[in-house]
Amino acid sequence: MFEQKKLIVSHAPFWHIGNRVTERSYHTMLAALPAVLAGLVYYGVPTIAVVGLSVATAMLWELLINKVMKKSPTIGDGNAALIGLLLAMVLPATMPWWAVITGTFIAVVIGKQIFGGIGSNAFNPVALTVAILMVSWKDLFDFNGMLLNYDFNFAAAYPLATAKHFGAASVSSFSIGDLLLGRQTGAIGATFGLGLIIGGIYLMIRGFIRWEISLTFLAGVYVTAMLFNIADPVRFAGPGFHVFTGYTLVGAFFLATDDASSPVWFVPMLIYGAAGGIMTVLIRNIGVNIDGVILAILVINLISPLLDKIRPKALGKVM
């Protein structure tokens, strides 16, 4: 027992796969970048202001609430920055600064931290924020009004609003190709369908999001929109239109897949995603709101803990 070396005693297992929360956040942000950059191309410099302000204030709110709650700072995990980026993606490029700061406050403080921080939020912080902002300042999410001063080289009407008010024929001029390439008005990071799909596929194959949720969400939107379209082709736009407009793609890949507010078992994930897709189209087609993604995601967030009760029997469980 002389010259004894101090060894570290820890518990099994002694290996770790090497995944980190930080890595998850940064890769999700990376996957969101193509869509954000496309927003920059279409909507110009104001995009930088909104994205920058959103990411920065989200992180500041997180730091502030850490200080107030006397906890060690958690901005290093990148989750606050991710929330900021995702929030900016669903805002119009001309969002006023005070609305962005209010938005990040709602997202980080009310949406996440008062529930207990990362992993404890019952609702997706971004979806919750947009819902609150929409209720509080309806005009800020009227994309036709917000983007009035832009001069686009494509149809400058918000496709979902057009489809809602003037029927399916009014949006027949939008080809799927145009929608995929972002030649439509909308939120900063929600219009460039191709970029969102590439980002989504990247996240799915890397395992950062659960493919079950994204794919069933899109399938839910597609099938429901198709049924509506078959039932009344004059009033309701086709399934392709619904999948590639509004918040559908950003919702399917970035919002519905939020870890804390979605189920983890296979069957619940399928139901969760499909329910989100179905709700989206129901709200869009027969509800008052123009886009249903945000509200649909809040509803499925709400049922997620219940869905997770549907699980296989554990090994040797007697009951």
Add this chain to the structure above:
Amino acid sequence: MLKKSFFGLVIPQFEYERLPAVLPEAEKVAASKTITLFHARNSDQNRPASIRIGDKVNTGQKISLFADDPAYVIASVSGTVSAISPHTGDFGKAYMAITIDIAETETFDDQFATLAPSPTLENALEYLAAAPGSPPLQTLADSDKPIKTIVITGVDSDLLTGTRQYITGTRLNDIKDGIRILKNITGIDRIIMVTGRDTIQGFGHIGADVKSIDTTYPAALPPLIMKNVLGEILPAGQTCEDMGVCFMSAEAAASIGRAYAGGKLPVHKVLTLITKGGDRHLIQTTIGTPIKDILNVYGVAINEEDRLVFGGPMTGSAVYSLDQPVLPDTDAILVLDRSQAAYSSDYPCINCGDCVRTCPAQIAVNMLVRFLEAGQYEQAADEYDLHSCIDCGLCSYVCVSKIPIFQYIRLAKYELDRAKTAEATDV
């Protein structure tokens, strides 16, 4: 160490260690000056000791702390007892560490030799419970829980370890003798030998039913062997012994066979040493050899904050001293550099679900860990299947937040068990 693939979608699969078809002889490592034996200790200590410092012991001599102590160790060398000190193991398990200075000439104890020609369960229980591989003779002798099936595992339950495989490959005759003797002394007819899928050939004459299992972790853990080989699902909260199944390593069976065939108690343990670089050495050493003697032979330098693990990387337990001796059930020693070992964190669960998808027992680990973190063990057991856990450690391995889930589970099981025992004794 296995890292995750680029495609995070795919759940990682661990392959068990596979030894080459032609096995080299295990390298022999001798203890340098002393050996230490761990004698299980009960709380009642106020009895006259039957072993004292300065006593001379012979190889194969049975040592008990007290005259009527049911626990014992077998001296693995000849020499003089130089120290007796208390030692605490994992989860507060109490031992007496008996250190023996090795004498120059080895003399063998002949007590067992007189009993060897007539094997009985009683004399096996008297002399072989501390043999290499730790034969679970107490379980076999327990009349409250009659054993109907003995499963001899020729595969190692943890990764990187090749010990039982090596024994199965090289000491088949000893195992065969062991099986024959076990059948005779216990009267149990159903003996099953479990081996890896690719090494199934060549066991025709062994006298046991030979079955193969999958070669991916954790197929060799007892609950999964019960499920896949015996077709019996272990009910949550029950042990294999409750179900009438006794698990025994191939080395334990070989020890029994060798002891009765040769009339001499085996005192050499085979183990796998896994060095920092990942090199594997099969070693045969005396039970009680301090780990530093083994590390010296292989030139493994230990620095501050390194980890020494007894057992494999998934289920082993870290030790804090280089003087820790090789025990009868030490199948592997894993040396990890401070940069290699995983650290856990106090970060909360983010509900990513990786643990749920990797869990072989289909436990809702994401919910379970929330109860365990809050110390609500009863509820965790009632609602979230704590007792279904088969102790494989895969949840901790994949956890993004690096939560020590496996440790929480072990602690919860231990605490619940303690509470149960306290209730039972508190009349």
